[in-house]
Amino acid sequence: MTDVVFVFEVHQPHRLRRKVFWENKVFKRLRKEELFNYYFDSETDREIFKRAARKCYFPSNQILLDLIDKHRHERRPVKVSFSVSGIFLEQCEMFDKDLLESFRQMAKTRNVEFLDQTYYHSISSLYPEKAEFFAQVKLHRETIKSLLDFEPSVFENTELLYNNLIAKMAEDLGYKGIFTEGVEKILHEKSPNYLYTPKGSKKMRVLLRNYKLTDDIGFRFSAQWWSEYPLTADKYARWLAGTEGQCINIFPDYETFGEHHWPETGIHDFLRHLPEEILKWGNLQMATPSEVISKHAPQGEIDVPETGATVSWADLERDSSGWLGNAMQWAYYNSLRRLEPIVKEADDIELLKLWRYFQTSDHLYYMFTAGGGPGEVHSYFSPYESPMDAFAVAQALLLDFESRLRMTTLTANEPFLFHTDKGKENFTGVMTWSLKGFVKALRTIDIRAVEFHNSRGDFEPWAEHSLQDKVLSRELQKAKMAKLKGEALREAIVSVADKRFKELNKQVQNATRLF
Numbered sequence: 001m002t003d004v005v006f007v008f009e010v011h012q013p014h015r016l017r018r019k020v021f022w023e024n025k026v027f028k029r030l031r032k033e034e035l036f037n038y039y040f041d042s043e044t045d046r047e048i049f050k051r052a053a054r055k056c057y058f059p060s061n062q063i064l065l066d067l068i069d070k071h072r073h074e075r076r077p078v079k080v081s082f083s084v085s086g087i088f089l090e091q092c093e094m095f096d097k098d099l100l101e102s103f104r105q106m107a108k109t110r111n112v113e114f115l116d117q118t119y120y121h122s123i124s125s126l127y128p129e130k131a132e133f134f135a136q137v138k139l140h141r142e143t144i145k146s147l148l149d150f151e152p153s154v155f156e157n158t159e160l161l162y163n164n165l166i167a168k169m170a171e172d173l174g175y176k177g178i179f180t181e182g183v184e185k186i187l188h189e190k191s192p193n194y195l196y197t198p199k200g201s202k203k204m205r206v207l208l209r210n211y212k213l214t215d216d217i218g219f220r221f222s223a224q225w226w227s228e229y230p231l232t233a234d235k236y237a238r239w240l241a242g243t244e245g246q247c248i249n250i251f252p253d254y255e256t257f258g259e260h261h262w263p264e265t266g267i268h269d270f271l272r273h274l275p276e277e278i279l280k281w282g283n284l285q286m287a288t289p290s291e292v293i294s295k296h297a298p299q300g301e302i303d304v305p306e307t308g309a310t311v312s313w314a315d316l317e318r319d320s321s322g323w324l325g326n327a328m329q330w331a332y333y334n335s336l337r338r339l340e341p342i343v344k345e346a347d348d349i350e351l352l353k354l355w356r357y358f359q360t361s362d363h364l365y366y367m368f369t370a371g372g373g374p375g376e377v378h379s380y381f382s383p384y385e386s387p388m389d390a391f392a393v394a395q396a397l398l399l400d401f402e403s404r405l406r407m408t409t410l411t412a413n414e415p416f417l418f419h420t421d422k423g424k425e426n427f428t429g430v431m432t433w434s435l436k437g438f439v440k441a442l443r444t445i446d447i448r449a450v451e452f453h454n455s456r457g458d459f460e461p462w463a464e465h466s467l468q469d470k471v472l473s474r475e476l477q478k479a480k481m482a483k484l485k486g487e488a489l490r491e492a493i494v495s496v497a498d499k500r501f502k503e504l505n506k507q508v509q510n511a512t513r514l515f
Contacts, residue, residue: 002193003247003287003295004240004278005207007156007179008254010057011085011121012049013362015383017041021396027403032350035404039397040357042094044383049095056258061102063272068111071279078275079111079286082254083156083179086119086140087360089147100147107148113288116141116152116175122359123323125157125166126310127337136356137173154178154289158361160209160251160313161320165306167198167206175204177293179251181313182208186304193245195296199303205293206302209251209313213239218252222265233270237277241284246296249289251313314365316373323364328391332364335398339405345437346409355405358398366390407508409434410501412466416458420448435467435504439497442490450490454480459493472500 017040020026030038067078084103092100106112118124119140124133137155144150154177155170162180170178182192190196192208216236220226228235240248253260261267278284287295304311314322323329336359343355366382367390384390405411415431416438428449432438442450453459457480464473475496484492 002240002243002245002284003292004284005081005247005249005287005289005292006079007081007083007115007249007251007289009083009156009251010088010254012045012052012088012091013121013360014040014042014087014091014357015044015048016363016393016397018384018389018393020400021393026396026400035350035354035401036357039354039401045091046095049091052255052259053096053099055263056255057099058102059263059268060254060257060271061099061106063268064112065102065105065109067272067275068109071275072109072111074279076279076285077111078279079113079288079291081113081115081288082106083115083117084144085117085121086136086143087121087357089143104148107150111288113154113290114144114148114150114152115154115156115179115289116144117156118158119143120356120359121158121361122356123158123161123320123333123361123364124359125161125169126320126324127340129340130169132340132359133169134173154207154293159322161310162206162312163304163306163310164199166310167201167204167304171198171201171204177205177207177289179207179209179249179289180302180304181311181318182210182249183311183318185318186302186309186311190300191245193243193248194299195246195292196300196302197298199301205298207247207249207289207292208302209249210243211313211318213243213248214250214252217250217270218256218260221256221267221270222261230266231270233273233277236270236274237281237284240278241281246299247287247292315368315370315377321370322368323361326367326369326387328367328369328387328395329364332367332391332394332398335395335402339402341415341431341437342405342409342411342433345432345434345440346405347436347440348408351405351408354401358394358401363390363394367394406434408505409436410467410504410508412462413468414462414466416462416466418445418449418453420446420452435469435472435497435501439494439501442494442497447486447490450493451485454489454493469500469504472497475500 064080071078116137117140118136120136122136124136144152153175155175156179157166160179160181167178192210196206198204198206221231223229257267257271275286310320311318312320324333339355343352366384367387369387382390411434415433417431418428420426420428428446430441430445432441459476460473463469463476479492479496482492
């Protein structure tokens with residue numbers, strides 16, 4: 001018996017507001033609560049969401065709910081799965097809570113499985129430092145539990161980005177399975193229709209998307225030039241029945257059903273009849289990813305090195321070049337990454353959320369410059385006139401955000417690195433980029449580090465030359481001259497730095513009206 005696994009990707013980004021840049025409105029004085037609507041185009045988001053909900057989400061959900069209910073008590077029931085981004089669920093709450101309730105009804109059937117992913121649909125799994133990736137996955141897990149009352153056990157990284165390290169991180173987070181693209185360069189003549197293990201893992205399982213059968217629906221369903229046009233449910237079920245393997249993983253964008261292929265093409269009729277056509281075959285049944293993992297033994301190992309071999313489901317190359325394939329994408333990516341320590345030192349949930357919205361992979365995707373078929377696909381999804389337009393807008397708004405962030409945290413030119421003695425081996429692992437972060441670190445850092453740097457006079461030159469604050473430097477010098485030790489020294493330096501931060505922060509607020 002072959003398991004047919006349908007997983008539907010559901011995601012909508014918060015799109016950047018294009019006119020802010022082109023109408024020369026960047027660096028406008030604003031209150032913090034105004035920044036989201038300043039950077040992100042909620043009107044366009046609402047319009048696209050409402051259209052997709054009308055054409056795709058509501059009718060497709062209802063078709064699946066009806067099929068699940070109809071076959072609920074049969075030996076081979078109808079089962080499907082979803083991978084839903086946190087941002088999409090946010091938009092459900094913003095624009096149509098009835099749609100969120102529809103997905104809740106899906107979860108209640110217990111014949112629908114929800115996968116985990118990064119909340120912000122980002123490429124944070126590719127960052128050199130992995131803390132942000134772990135944070136976004138944890139946030140997504142909590143959101144799925146809170147909104148859908150479901151606890152995922154299978155992981156799908158953004159756009160199926162995958163390598164050995166990503167698999168290891170997913171395993172460390174407690175997942176028992178992970179999806180990626182069943183592309184030939186990682187299969188080496190093996191079939192995508194089996195379960196595998198990642199290199200170096202015994203517990204984790206890899207499920208592979210059958211991209212050929214998926215693309216028959218996603219890209220070719222309404223293509224009249226295609227030799228197999230029209231694609232009917234019975235024809236497709238026949239193809240599935242003739243495919244060997246443990247499991248056939250069909251993993252399209254959910255918007256395929258009504259948005260990419262309009263209802264007039266017959267795509268909803270196809271979705272309505274396909275499960276029943278599948279169940280007519282005695283060698284097929286529908287299953288969820290976790291059921292496949294619990295049922296089948298792996299048939300080998302998948303080895304995808306982290307360096308230079310990462311795969312995804314994007315474009316002909318099926319690698320990370322859809323997001324990091326040109327200089328514009330790398331420039332934006334590096335601008336994003338360098339803000340991480342500063343935004344986290346800010347200890348401000350609203351600023352952190354804004355930074356994470358800028359991480360959504362769609363912004364990078366729109367900057368893709370290759371031509372041909374892949375270029376047409378990127379252009380289809382992009383709201384911009386060109387990749388250069390996408391870069392100009394995204395980079396300008398991110399720099400606007402960076403300037404506000406640096407003002408409010410009082411960011412230094414260079415970080416302060418805390419050591420307990422001379423030498424690299426005595427680095428505490430703590431470094432601060434801002435006066436606010438400096439104060440926070442001083443409160444908890446090993447007292448030996450405070451005494452070491454105070455005795456050497458390290459605090460004063462950092463304040464004067466990196467923070468450009470001679471007043472703070474003089475006050476820190478006074479604290480040093482008091483010849484205090486231990487917790488009394490910590491208290492004195494914290495008092496000086498915290499007082500100065502509050503003074504400067506008040507000046508910033510008065511000058512900019514930001515916060």
